[in-house]
Amino acid sequence: MINLRATGDWLKQSGIKAQELLDGSKVQEARSLFALPKLDVRSKTGIWEKQNARLQRRLVRVYDQWSRQTRLAIEAIPGATKWQIEGIVRRSAPALQARLQQTIDVSLLGLIKNVPNPSGALGFTLLNQRKVAAEAISSSLMPGITNGLVSSVQAGATDFRQVFRALRFRPAQHAGSHWVALFEVQKILGLEREQHRRLNGQAAERVKWVLDPNAVHCSDSPGHFGCIGLAGIYNSWGALPAVPAGQVTCRGNCRCVIAVEVGKRWVRGVPGL
Numbered sequence: 001m002i003n004l005r006a007t008g009d010w011l012k013q014s015g016i017k018a019q020e021l022l023d024g025s026k027v028q029e030a031r032s033l034f035a036l037p038k039l040d041v042r043s044k045t046g047i048w049e050k051q052n053a054r055l056q057r058r059l060v061r062v063y064d065q066w067s068r069q070t071r072l073a074i075e076a077i078p079g080a081t082k083w084q085i086e087g088i089v090r091r092s093a094p095a096l097q098a099r100l101q102q103t104i105d106v107s108l109l110g111l112i113k114n115v116p117n118p119s120g121a122l123g124f125t126l127l128n129q130r131k132v133a134a135e136a137i138s139s140s141l142m143p144g145i146t147n148g149l150v151s152s153v154q155a156g157a158t159d160f161r162q163v164f165r166a167l168r169f170r171p172a173q174h175a176g177s178h179w180v181a182l183f184e185v186q187k188i189l190g191l192e193r194e195q196h197r198r199l200n201g202q203a204a205e206r207v208k209w210v211l212d213p214n215a216v217h218c219s220d221s222p223g224h225f226g227c228i229g230l231a232g233i234y235n236s237w238g239a240l241p242a243v244p245a246g247q248v249t250c251r252g253n254c255r256c257v258i259a260v261e262v263g264k265r266w267v268r269g270v271p272g273l
């Protein structure tokens, strides 16, 4: 789900309706708005949201540093041809890819830094999430950036500051990989906690899929669940059909969270983590 409280201001100014964002009809328009300086569209509340917002800012910072270096390399050649510029962009792209990947890796490792004895299953899940993030970076983010830059240059753009700036929304979007990894990790820890409780003769704790009250909720689509249908209480982690930002229509835009019933209280995430 897209957090509308955080995005409300620019959305109102833009005249784009939330539904048009979700069904994709106004995505191009929204993307140009995302290139504006205010990139942090995540909720300000909660540790998870803060972590995610921090990762988003880091990814944009990595992109900005690379943009500056690449722009200076272009400007160092007076009267550089379109082909020379394309060459510079393509040659410097692997350095950006490596730094974006490293930034995501650090954030993924941060998810288990407080886990005393990470199990093999947890390590496997984290590696898998890393693989998914790496795949998204190499097959979607990097081509999006390089092709976006090259097509602007081929179309005759000469204001390179603006050309690079217009693509800042792309790295910001990839913070969603951290959001899904957070819940995949929570699910493994939840299942392990359940197993431990069972061995001690205790019942599993109930879990709740919680919708962000300020978000637009997605519906079912082919191969993906809608968050609106997933909202509710489940008897265990094992009963959850998906995790937020996982196999859901809204993917990395998901703002849902999972709460666990401990005693008579609902707490966010696996207790004690």
Ligand SMILES: [Zn+2]
Residues within 6 Å of the ligand: 001, 218, 227, 244, 245, 248, 250, 253, 254, 255, 256
């Ligand atoms: Zn959601």
